[in-house]
Amino acid sequence: MGAMQEKAITIQKLFDLLKSGEDLTKKNPVFIEGWVRTNRSSKSIGFIEVNDGSCFKCIQVVYEDKLANFADATHYLTGACIAVRGEIVMTPEMKQPFEIHASEIILLGDVAEDYPLQKKRMSLEYLREIATMRPRTNTFNALYRVRSTLALAIHEFFQSNGFVYVHTPEITANDAEGAGQTFTVITDAKDPIKDFYGTKSSLTVSGQLHVEPFALAFGKVYTFGPTFRAEKSNTPRHASEFWMIEPEMAFADLQDDMDVMEASIKFSINYILEHCPDEMAFFDKFIAPGTIEKLNAVLAKPFVRMTYTEGIKILQEAVKNGHKFDYSKIEWGMDLQSEHERYLTEEVVKGPMFLTDYPKEIKAFYMKENADGKTVAAADCLVPGEGEIIGGSQREDNYDVLKAKMEKAGNDKGLEWYLNLRKWGGCVHSGFGIGFDRLLMYITGVANIRDTEPYPRTFGNLKY
Amino acid sequence: MGAMQEKAITIQKLFDLLKSGEDLTKKNPVFIEGWVRTNRSSKSIGFIEVNDGSCFKCIQVVYEDKLANFADATHYLTGACIAVRGEIVMTPEMKQPFEIHASEIILLGDVAEDYPLQKKRMSLEYLREIATMRPRTNTFNALYRVRSTLALAIHEFFQSNGFVYVHTPEITANDAEGAGQTFTVITDAKDPIKDFYGTKSSLTVSGQLHVEPFALAFGKVYTFGPTFRAEKSNTPRHASEFWMIEPEMAFADLQDDMDVMEASIKFSINYILEHCPDEMAFFDKFIAPGTIEKLNAVLAKPFVRMTYTEGIKILQEAVKNGHKFDYSKIEWGMDLQSEHERYLTEEVVKGPMFLTDYPKEIKAFYMKENADGKTVAAADCLVPGEGEIIGGSQREDNYDVLKAKMEKAGNDKGLEWYLNLRKWGGCVHSGFGIGFDRLLMYITGVANIRDTEPYPRTFGNLKY
Numbered sequence: 001m002g003a004m005q006e007k008a009i010t011i012q013k014l015f016d017l018l019k020s021g022e023d024l025t026k027k028n029p030v031f032i033e034g035w036v037r038t039n040r041s042s043k044s045i046g047f048i049e050v051n052d053g054s055c056f057k058c059i060q061v062v063y064e065d066k067l068a069n070f071a072d073a074t075h076y077l078t079g080a081c082i083a084v085r086g087e088i089v090m091t092p093e094m095k096q097p098f099e100i101h102a103s104e105i106i107l108l109g110d111v112a113e114d115y116p117l118q119k120k121r122m123s124l125e126y127l128r129e130i131a132t133m134r135p136r137t138n139t140f141n142a143l144y145r146v147r148s149t150l151a152l153a154i155h156e157f158f159q160s161n162g163f164v165y166v167h168t169p170e171i172t173a174n175d176a177e178g179a180g181q182t183f184t185v186i187t188d189a190k191d192p193i194k195d196f197y198g199t200k201s202s203l204t205v206s207g208q209l210h211v212e213p214f215a216l217a218f219g220k221v222y223t224f225g226p227t228f229r230a231e232k233s234n235t236p237r238h239a240s241e242f243w244m245i246e247p248e249m250a251f252a253d254l255q256d257d258m259d260v261m262e263a264s265i266k267f268s269i270n271y272i273l274e275h276c277p278d279e280m281a282f283f284d285k286f287i288a289p290g291t292i293e294k295l296n297a298v299l300a301k302p303f304v305r306m307t308y309t310e311g312i313k314i315l316q317e318a319v320k321n322g323h324k325f326d327y328s329k330i331e332w333g334m335d336l337q338s339e340h341e342r343y344l345t346e347e348v349v350k351g352p353m354f355l356t357d358y359p360k361e362i363k364a365f366y367m368k369e370n371a372d373g374k375t376v377a378a379a380d381c382l383v384p385g386e387g388e389i390i391g392g393s394q395r396e397d398n399y400d401v402l403k404a405k406m407e408k409a410g411n412d413k414g415l416e417w418y419l420n421l422r423k424w425g426g427c428v429h430s431g432f433g434i435g436f437d438r439l440l441m442y443i444t445g446v447a448n449i450r451d452t453e454p455y456p457r458t459f460g461n462l463k464y
Numbered sequence: 465m466g467a468m469q470e471k472a473i474t475i476q477k478l479f480d481l482l483k484s485g486e487d488l489t490k491k492n493p494v495f496i497e498g499w500v501r502t503n504r505s506s507k508s509i510g511f512i513e514v515n516d517g518s519c520f521k522c523i524q525v526v527y528e529d530k531l532a533n534f535a536d537a538t539h540y541l542t543g544a545c546i547a548v549r550g551e552i553v554m555t556p557e558m559k560q561p562f563e564i565h566a567s568e569i570i571l572l573g574d575v576a577e578d579y580p581l582q583k584k585r586m587s588l589e590y591l592r593e594i595a596t597m598r599p600r601t602n603t604f605n606a607l608y609r610v611r612s613t614l615a616l617a618i619h620e621f622f623q624s625n626g627f628v629y630v631h632t633p634e635i636t637a638n639d640a641e642g643a644g645q646t647f648t649v650i651t652d653a654k655d656p657i658k659d660f661y662g663t664k665s666s667l668t669v670s671g672q673l674h675v676e677p678f679a680l681a682f683g684k685v686y687t688f689g690p691t692f693r694a695e696k697s698n699t700p701r702h703a704s705e706f707w708m709i710e711p712e713m714a715f716a717d718l719q720d721d722m723d724v725m726e727a728s729i730k731f732s733i734n735y736i737l738e739h740c741p742d743e744m745a746f747f748d749k750f751i752a753p754g755t756i757e758k759l760n761a762v763l764a765k766p767f768v769r770m771t772y773t774e775g776i777k778i779l780q781e782a783v784k785n786g787h788k789f790d791y792s793k794i795e796w797g798m799d800l801q802s803e804h805e806r807y808l809t810e811e812v813v814k815g816p817m818f819l820t821d822y823p824k825e826i827k828a829f830y831m832k833e834n835a836d837g838k839t840v841a842a843a844d845c846l847v848p849g850e851g852e853i854i855g856g857s858q859r860e861d862n863y864d865v866l867k868a869k870m871e872k873a874g875n876d877k878g879l880e881w882y883l884n885l886r887k888w889g890g891c892v893h894s895g896f897g898i899g900f901d902r903l904l905m906y907i908t909g910v911a912n913i914r915d916t917e918p919y920p921r922t923f924g925n926l927k928y
Contacts, residue, residue, distance in 0.1 A: 008715060010683065012626060033715045035681075035889050053682035053714070054626055081680075081889040109861070109890035116888075132881050133888065135681035144678070148629035155619055162476060162518055165612035169919040170634065170667075170690045171647075171705055173926045183635075183649045185667065187694045189656045196647070196694055196704070197926035203634075203649065210919060210928065214608070216545075217499075217599035218517035219474065225690065226634045230651045230660055240660070241635055250517070251472060251497045397573070417596045417928055424580075424597065425499050425545040426573035455633040455674060462637045462661035464674065464881055 008033040008083065010054035014098070024088045024098055032059065032100065033083045033108065035136060038119055041074040048076065048105075050084065053135075056142055056278040060099040061086065073105045078119050079136065081109035124451055131455050131464055139287065142279035143452065146272060147440055153271035154224060154245055154436070157264050163220040163247060168207030170226060173199055174414050180205050181230040183240075203228035207246050208431060209366070209418050212395065215248035215429055216421055222247040224436070232459045236448040239437065241457040248431035254368075254377040254394040257430035258354050261381050261390050262303045264434070265352075269295045272443055280444075288445025294385060295443065297351060303381065304353040311336070311344055311355050318343065335362045338387045345382040354379045365405045366418075368394040379432075386442050392432025399423045472497040472547065474518035478562070488552045488562055496523065496564065497547045497572065499600060502583055505538040512540065512569075514548065517599075520606055520742040524563040525550065537569050542583050543600065545573035588915055595919050595928055603751065606743035607916065610736055611904055617735035618688060618709055618900070621728050627684040627711060632671030634690060637663055638878050644669050645694040647704075667692035671710050672895060673830075673882050676859065679712035679893055680885055686711040688900070696923045700912040703901065705921040712895035718832075718841040718858040721894035722818050725845050725854050726767045728898070729816075733759045736907055744908075752909025758849060759907065761815060767845065768817040775800070775808055775819050782807065799826045802851045809846040818843045829869045830882075832858040843896075850906050856896025863887045 008031050018024055034052030041047070041063075048061040061084050063073055076082060086102040116130045117137065127134040134140040159165065171185050182202040186192040193200050204210075207223035214221040223246040230240060247260060273280060273295060284292045315330045325339050336355075345353050357375040360367070367376035377394035396402040399422035406412040406419060440452045450456040455464050472495050482488055498516030505511070505527075512525040525548050527537055540546060550566040580594045581601065591598040598604040623629065635649050646666040650656040657664050668674075671687035678685040687710040694704060711724060737744060737759060748756045770778075779794045789803050800819075809817050821839040824831070831840035841858035860866040863886035870876040870883060904916045914920040919928050 010626065033891070034683075053628075054684075079889040081891045108892075110887075111889050112887040132677035132885070135678050136889075141681065144630065144682070145628055147631070148623070151629050151631075152619055152623050155616055159612070159616050162474065164517075164609055165615050166608065166918055167611070167615075167690075167707060169705060169917075169921060169928075171692075171921050171926065173928060181651065183651060183660070184653070185647045186650060186653070186656070187645070187647060189648070189650070189653055192650070192653045196696075196923065197921070198924050199926050201926050213596035214599050214918065217605065218608070219498075220518075226631075228635075232660075241633060243631060421596070423574075423576040425543040425575050425600075427497070427545045428572075453633075454630055454678065457633060457635050457661070459660065460662050462635065462663050462665050464633075464637060 006031050008052075011050075011052050011057055011059050012054035014059070014088070015055060015057060018097060025090065028087045029085055029103065030088055030100065031083065031085050034059075034081070036076050036078055036080045036082060038078060039074070039076050046070070046074050048073075048082070048084075050082065051136075051141070053141070056138075056145065056282065060096055061102050061105070062089075062099055063102040063105055067102065067105065069105065072107070076105070076107060077111050077115065079111040079115045079117055080107060082106060083108055124448065128450055128456075129463075135454075138282060140451075142276075142282050143440075143444060143446060144454065146276050146279050146444055147452065149275050150268060150272055150440055150443065151224070151436070153268045153275075154264075156271070157267045158222045158247060161220070163222045164214065164218040166207075166211050166214045166221050166223055167225060168204065168210040168223045168246075170204055170228075171197075171201050172204045172210070173197075173201065174209070183228050183230045205229055206244065206433065208248065208433065209415070211246055211248050212418065212429070212431070213421055215250045215431070216426065219250045220247070234459055236450070237438065237441075239449045239453060239456055239458050242449070242453070243436035245434040245436055246431060248429065250427050250429045252394075252430045253428055254356065254379055254392075254430055257392045257394060257432055258303070258305065258356075258379050258381075261354075261379070261392055261432050262352075265381070265390070265439075266299055268439065269298055269443060283444045283446070288447070291443075291445035294445075298383065301351060304349045304351065305379075306344070306349070306353055306355055307357045308355055308359065308375070309357065311340075314344065314348055315340055333359050333361065341380075341382045341387045342384070345387070346384045350384070352381065352383045354381055363393070365409045365411065366393070366395050366402070368396045369398075369401055377430075383442065389438060389442055390432050390434050392430065394428065394430040397422055397426050397428055399426075470495050472516075475514075475516050475521055475523050476518035478523070478552070479519060479521060482561060489554065492551045493549055493567065494552055494564065495547065495549050498523075498545070500540050500542055500544045500546060502542060503538070503540050510534070510538050512537075512546070512548075514546065515600075515605070517605070520602075520609065520746065524560055525566050525569070526553075526563055527566040527569055531566065531569065533569065536571070540569070540571060541575050541579065543575040543579045543581055544571060546570060547572055588912065592914055592920075593927075599918075602746060604915075606740075606746050607904075607908060607910060608918065610740050610743050610908055611916065613739050614732060614736055614904055614907065615688070615900070617732045617739075618728075620735070621731045622686045622711060625684070627686045628678065628682040630671075630675050630678045630685050630687055631689060632668065632674040632687045632710075634668055635661075635665050636668045636674070637661075637665065638673070647692050647694045669693055670708065670897065672712065672897065673879070675710055675712050676882065676893070676895070677885055679714045679895070680890065683714045684711070698923055700914070701902065701905075703913045703917060703920055703922050706913070706917070707900035709898040709900055710895060712893065714891050714893045716858075716894045717892055718820065718843055718856075718894055721856045721858065721896055722767070722769065722820075722843050722845075725818075725843070725856055725896050726816075729845070729854070729903075730763055732903065733762060733907060747908045747910070752911070755907075755909035758909075762847065765815060768813045768815065769843075770808070770813070770817055770819055771821045772819055772823065772839070773821065775804075778808065778812055779804055782811075797823050797825065805844075805846045805851045806848070809851070810848045814848070816845065816847045818845055827857070829873045829875065830857070830859050830866070832860045833862075833865055841894075847906065853902060853906055854896050854898050856894065858892065858894040861886055861890050861892055863890075
């Protein structure tokens, strides 16, 4: 509150002070502002749970009939915005370490009758319809705070390890890796090609190609921004707009690449467990029991590294020994299904793993061809309960090999600048991509990408 | 480099060790990798300036004719990628505190004859044509590293002050604040409306409206992401794609808003001066002399706060006293031109200032109407040498007033969710927007937005 207005203390600040050993009652009287989560009362006393968004925790406000507006206060509904002046009273015997005994409760913003949140538990599907209000629920209060903290963790990890953050463009003249269907950007539907930019313009599906030149100048770089896929998928794991992290490193081969993938995932998990203990306890209890144990298992040991060829042999052996897959015709050269990946990470390795050196035919054109002429230096990171969470590769740094592959793939036109990196002081380099929203799903145990994004965009759905 | 390959030490690491007082020669022999900036030689000795991108500084590699590939090495061109093994030799009497005497120089990646960077100084206009290569020049090496560090500064400032980072959507169903021309997103030009999403979809011009609901749940939030304007402007300050920072605070009036604007700008400037001294010294010397002094002046004192009405009086007085503006008809109600803003901040205040409480007719519909019925609680931050760098306002929190204004502006349809925030536990709240690229221009003194962005997108220009 400004010069004319009283400054409130946040609930987070009160808990910080408590943690640092301060006597909170010395702060009396206190003044807080927030939103009513619940309000129950009898004839002479009432209890309001207030959350101010500064942390996951609420604070209990106790008010009595000596309050001038006691009768009104008993009718303050879930969602109402209030300010409370009062005395902190320590309650060491209770679940909450302290509460506020109100000397004044001021209604800052009432709720109309059509307020869409109820006191009772609401389904995630219902809440998905009210994206502007769900941040006021426990689940989304926790989820979006973890999202914010996870974004900071990503920046801290990469910047403290010498990576330069590059804002690769959202609007692009090329279809990037040909990774999927693209959205077209226009101002005039009558002539979408010769339009604002004078050339076809698409929304990016990946920042990788654009960030590679920066790796060949700064050594280590990363992107972290929105990417888009116009695929008409309707699954819990697909959104048409999502955030990607794409690190790229000069002088790094596939082994280095895997080292950094593993370190970044472990750092992120550690960071969230350390900085969001209340939120993670909530997810572990109410959303996906076992999540914290799952994450601690990821931290516990080095990720196993296994070649695709070795993986195929193990899967063939499993089929021979009677294991049933939906798709049981395991052959070298096939694209593994999720059930196969999960069998390897869950049943064989029993932990996170990298599957490496895939057949070149099933991987992208920019991946480094191995000496065997059949495989490429790619690595997918697989984790139990999920399957793939990161994909990376060493990049093809041989001009002639890459040129031939690009011509074969038909994407050599317009990407000369990308190819030229291989003749203008190129070197061994590698990188990977992490879907940020999927990483958040994995860490919190939240099962639908529509819940991890503030305003999810999916096929046929564009609300707000 | 991976398991099979030797690990290089970065130039940044060497300077860090030096700073911490370590005897660098104890690291001998060292192994570095990077790109040739310059290479000059005589019959028996050569000197290569190497930059590895880990920092702004280069390292001088000295090589002699005892090197097996001495003759070849004398021909390694600007831009070639090399590895060097050798001994660090301290050179306290030289400009650079140490150099490397090479025992081996390995060519990792040669440069073809069409390499577009030259040893001599190149114009910014020329470099704009080769966005993939300009990061290897001094100017852009410095600029993009400052960009990366500034992004981290923004995150650190807001997160350490309890703001939750919210990824507002890029694709939106509404035209946001009606702030400008929008791009349309389609997959099928034949039917751009009933397309992928079943409704008209645009690229966002501002995350503000989408982030306000989150402020009313978390108290303090911020966005930091790409935004788009399809305006056919061709000025050094306009790009069609740029990054915006948009903080929003519940329980905050315009005075609080200005407090946070000022604190965030000062924090950012301090952070860059502290973390990027080499880069800032370069800008101060070669790009915009006086930049560091300008920034220190911003840090030196509180920003002055002046009302629009007061500003108009001062400008009228100035005209009366003979000051010549291009546009000299100063009247209350007018939209100030850049020359007027700069006169106030440069000639009158002689420092950063806020101009507040503008006529409601010239400001956006969502700004809080003041008690006078004529002005709104808006504040623009003006700085010498630039004019406006931030715009903010307290938001209209009265349902009826906002509804009437939205109906008048014709944007009430589709924004019911925004209006509803005012009847579902609303409160006093405020926010502001910083154009990240323009902030970078201001801090570095770089005069064209096309240079601050890795791949600038402007009207008629979409390369890469």
